[in-house]
Amino acid sequence: MAVDRERVAALVRELLVAIGEDPDRPGLRQTPQRVADAYGEFFAGVGEDAAAPLAHTISVSRGPAPDTLPSGAVMLRDVRFRSVCEHHLLPFAGRAHIAYLPGEQVVGLGALARVVDVLAARPQVQERLGEQIADTIAGALDARGVLVVLDAVHECVTMRGGRQPSASTVTIAARGELSEPAARAELVALIGGAA
Incomplete structure (x- = not known):
């Protein structure tokens, strides 16, 4: 389902009126359409299948490099993402x-990043985003x-309320053999102590 940009633009125009602004003044005249275009990007993941990027897998034992079977975890670090907090419709961004x-199947590393992109491009909360990513990969x-x-x-923390400009939020979602903290300790160390 695509974002209804025409409707978003009309609602942004109404929002500008509601806060006491003149949507026809030169600086705001194009704002409704600009916001509609931005929302088209921010919420492009709504209704998109997050598992689709994982559909093409590679057999570990019968694939192109059966002599390089992974003996441990496959890790992709520092995947940049941005999302919009569903509570205040303010952005949050991170890694x-x-x-x-x-198991028997691996996937291209870019597919993992794409799963993050799809799930982050929805109104979100960070806790659920991590759980959805883990569930999608596990499934x-x-x-x-x-x-x-x-x-x-989160801009809802840095720009409003308590206004903590350097505060970041760390969440962990784990499935299967990595559900126990001791089992994931080495991986957390490889991440750099972020968790």
Whole structure:
């Protein structure tokens, strides 16, 4: 489902009126359409299948490099993401660190980043975003374990309320063999102590 940009623009125009602004003044004349275009990007993941990027897997034992079977976790660190907090419709952004213990199937590393992109492009809360990423990877791959660590800065914390400009939020979602803290300790250390 695509964002209804025409409707968003009309509502932004109404919002400008509601806060006491003149939407026809030169500086705001194009704002409704600009916001509509931005929302088209911010919420492009609504209704999109987050598991679709994981559909093309590679067999570990019968694939192009059967002599390089992974003996441990596959980790992708520092995947930049941005989302919009569903509570205040303010942005939050940070880095995702994803690890999984492969079974018979592995996936291209870019596919993991794409899962993050799809799920972040929705109204979100960070806790749910991490859980959704972990569930998507665990459900689409035969992974023995999944670990997702998100470290993000939320504008609802930095710009309003307590106004803590350097505060970041770290969340952890784990599945399978990585559900126990001791089992994921090495991976957390590789991330750099973020969790």
